[in-house]
Structure formats: structure tokens, C-alpha cells
Amino acid sequence: MEYLILGIALFVVLAVGGMVALLRSRSGTGTLEAPPETPTITRPAPPAEEEAVVAPPAERPPLAEPSVAPEIELPPPSAGRLQRLRARLARSQSTLGQGLLNLLSRDSLTDEDWDEIEDLLISADVGVAPSRMIVDELRTKVKVTGQLSPDQVRTLLREQLVAQIGPDLQRALHVDPHGGHPAVVMVVGVNGTGKTTTTGKLSRVLVGDGKQVLLGAADTFRAAAAEQLTTWGERVGARVVRGPEGSDPASVAFEAVKQGIQDGVDTVIIDTAGRLHTKTGLMDELGKVKRVIEKQATVDEVLLVLDATTGQNGLTQARVFAEVVNITGIALTKLDGTAKGGIVISVQRELGVPVKLVGLGEGPDDLAPFDAEAFVDAILG
Known part of the structure; x- marks a missing residue:
């Protein structure tokens, strides 16, 4: 019986030893392997020198185009x-x-x-x-x-x-420099007659005739006036002298003429603020602008801008302006918008000065020197 128990014990020992030997042969070590982990896919880091590489220009977002000065236009000459x-x-x-x-x-x-x-x-x-x-x-x-x-x-x-x-009236604009100074043209009129627009169109007429022009934005009470005049000037390459909004119009006019003398331009055109002919203070200020300009140069032309559609009311305006400044000519605007072309005759008789310019549309080159015979021929067809 004892021999039987010893045999069983020996068999168990041998069986356990065989299993241990078998496990050692599989692992090659005396320790068990942990189960393999799922591999993590990683991308190789770029070389150090590649980290500093900047994207090529073609891959950069497009830059905003730099502002470009407006192309200077060459207006047609005044003749014809x-x-x-x-x-x-x-x-x-x-x-x-x-x-x-x-x-x-x-x-x-x-x-x-x-x-x-x-x-x-x-x-x-x-x-x-x-x-x-x-x-x-x-x-x-x-x-x-x-x-x-x-x-x-x-x-x-x-x-x-x-x-x-009046075919014999002197309608030529005095816009040629003299005595080493540019010719000076003042443009005056009431609000709404197209005064600033006429100033800009006149600059185109003169540039088309080959003259160098400088514009003075002396209408400092209307915020858009200086901007509007600057736009007109940029289109033909004419410099614009302007001051802060609400500044003294006479000082702006003075500086414009001074700059015109320094630059050696042919003509300085001063756009003045629109005045109500019933306001004495504003009309007196217009006289001041003219006096200040004349401290350094002669005012060769004072053009009164009249709206042809206002008819006989324009004559009342004309009379008051003539009392304050020496009107030398009339610029009659919006003549294409009325059948009352006879205003040319009546305003000349009232003031004793000629119509020198007529506005016949809203285009930039629709301002023309007035010609009596061409005007009558157009009326009669």
C-alpha cells in the first residue's frame, strides 16, 4: 500500500515538472510574456531643417492689391x-x-x-x-x-x-497767366445751381486746351464739396487745395492762389460756397474772399453760375451778386433741361455781361464755350 502511494506522488511530481519545462521552452525565459498590445501608427517627425521651411509663395493667401491712382484723362479741347x-x-x-x-x-x-x-x-x-x-x-x-x-x-x-x-460781346475766358502769376477764376452762385460741378467741368475744358490748372476748394461749409472737387481734379491731374470743414473760405482761397504761384500753373479756379442772394452776411463774405485773393494776384474772371430752369428768378440772383463782386461772365447750366433759352438774352441785358459758358447735360464734358450763332442755329433747327 505504501508503495502505491509513493508511485502516485512520483507521477504527480513528474507531470508538474514536465509542464514547467514545456512552458520554459516556449518563452525562452523564465517569465511569461504579456499579451501583445495593438500597434499605434505614428508619422515620422520631419527633419529639423524642414520645420523651418516656409510655404512657397504660391500657397500663401493672395495679398490685397495696393491702391492705384486714378488714370488721368485727356478731355477734348473747347473748340467745337x-x-x-x-x-x-x-x-x-x-x-x-x-x-x-x-x-x-x-x-x-x-x-x-x-x-x-x-x-x-x-x-x-x-x-x-x-x-x-x-x-x-x-x-x-x-x-x-x-x-x-x-x-x-x-x-x-x-x-x-x-x-x-450779341455776337460782338467778348466771350473769351481770361485764363492765361500774366505778370508771372496764374490767371485766377472765381466761381460764384447760389446753392443748387451746379457751381462745384461747373468748376470741375471748367477744369476739364482748360486741361483739354493744354493748360495746367489748380483748384481751390473754398466751399468749406458743405462737407461733400471738397471731396467732389478733389474727384474732378484727380481725373485730369489737377491739384486741389482744401482746408478743414468749416474753415475760413478766404484763407483757403489765399493758400490756393499762393500754391498756384509756387507751382507755376496757368490757371487757379476757386470754388466758393453757395450763397443765398438774400443773406447779406454771406454775400459780404464773398466780397472778402475776392479782396483776400487780390492781395497777391488779380482776379481775372468772376463767373456767376445760373440755373437756366429758374427763369426770371435767376435775374434777381444775378443783380445781387453783381453788387458784391464784379461779375465778368455767366455760366448758364441745365440749358438742355428747359425750353426757355431766351434767358441768355435777358440775363445779358440785365447784367451787361456775356454768357460765356453753357451746361448742356450731366456728362463731364457737357460744358461748352457759348457761341451766339451756333446757339441760334440750334434753336431754329
């Missing part, structure tokens, strides 16, 4: 501008011209017909006195000549209108 705009003027004045031609072409003219002709002239803002003068002259010539053909009627009417407008 009114002829080019003649069709536009003819469309607006067709009521006046065709009405007169139709009346005068009747087989016989009664007193009522002549009254109708006079009324048509007055309604076109020719004025009462000039209208009566034109009718009297026409009536006398028709009576002497007798029955007239349509061509004769047109010729006769043309002669009378040209004579009333």
Missing part, C-alpha cells in the same frame, strides 16, 4: 464743343424755334399773330423789352419785304435773335 452738343440743345429748344417759324410762315400776319409771337418770346424768358424789340423789327421787315418764303423767314428770325444775343 457747342457744335458737338448742338443736337441736344436743339431738342430742348425746339418748342421756341418751331413755334416762331410756324407763326412767321403764315400767309398773312394779323395783330393777334404778332401778339402771339411776342407772348412766345416772353414765355421763353427773353424778357418783355427784348421781345417787343424783336417783334417790332420783324414786323417792319415783313411789311417792307412782303410775303416771305420759309427760308426767308428763318433767315430773318435768325438775324434778329443773333443781334439780340
